[in-house]
Amino acid sequence: MKVVRVQDIIGTEREVNGPGWTSRRMLLKKDGMGFSMHETIIPAGAEMDLWYKHHLEAxxxxxxxxxxxxxxxxxxHxxxxxxxxxxxxxxxHTLRGGTEDMRLICTFNPPVTGQEVHDADGAYLPDDGEA
Structure with missing residues (x-):
């Protein structure tokens, strides 16, 4: 059993900041669940063009x-x-923050390793097989 508390992730390698977002990666590929789960904060007014060519996301x-x-x-929408x-x-897609910060719970398949960054298309690179 895994128990993960977001407050224990803040300020660690599992908290990743990008332009217009902060992602707290609660489950990663190395956790062996077959998907990854993140809490992502999108600040009010942020705008990002994204295209996960190699991942499905909910x-x-x-x-x-x-x-x-x-x-x-x-x-x-x-x-x-x-x-x-x-x-x-x-x-x-283009994701836009509104009048308040958005707090999102995100799942990725295949799972991410935790240190991905968006490429020029707004995508994460495909899984290279490494945990």
Whole structure:
């Protein structure tokens, strides 16, 4: 059994900051669960173009607000507490923070190792087989 508390992650190697986000990586590939789980904070007003070409992601908003633009359809979906979105087709999207910071619970398949950074397309590189 694994028990992970977000307060124990803050300030460690499992807390990763990027432009427009902070990710607290609660479960990683090396934890052996077959997926990774993160708490991600998107500051109010942030905007990011993302495209997870090598990963599927599901995201559940537990606080704050924002929106997600589906670049394929042009549709914008509002995100508020209680909203889940799933990038089930490697969807290119723009994630925007709203008037409040968003607190998101994210899962990735395949799981991430914890130190990935977004490339020029907004994607993480494919899994190289390393834990």
């Amino acid at each position: 995201v559940y908003c537990v606080a704050g607000n924002g929106s997600i633009l589906d670049k394929a359809t042009g549709e914008t 509002e995100i508020t507490d209680g909203t889940l979105y799933a990038l089930d087709s490697h969807d290119q």
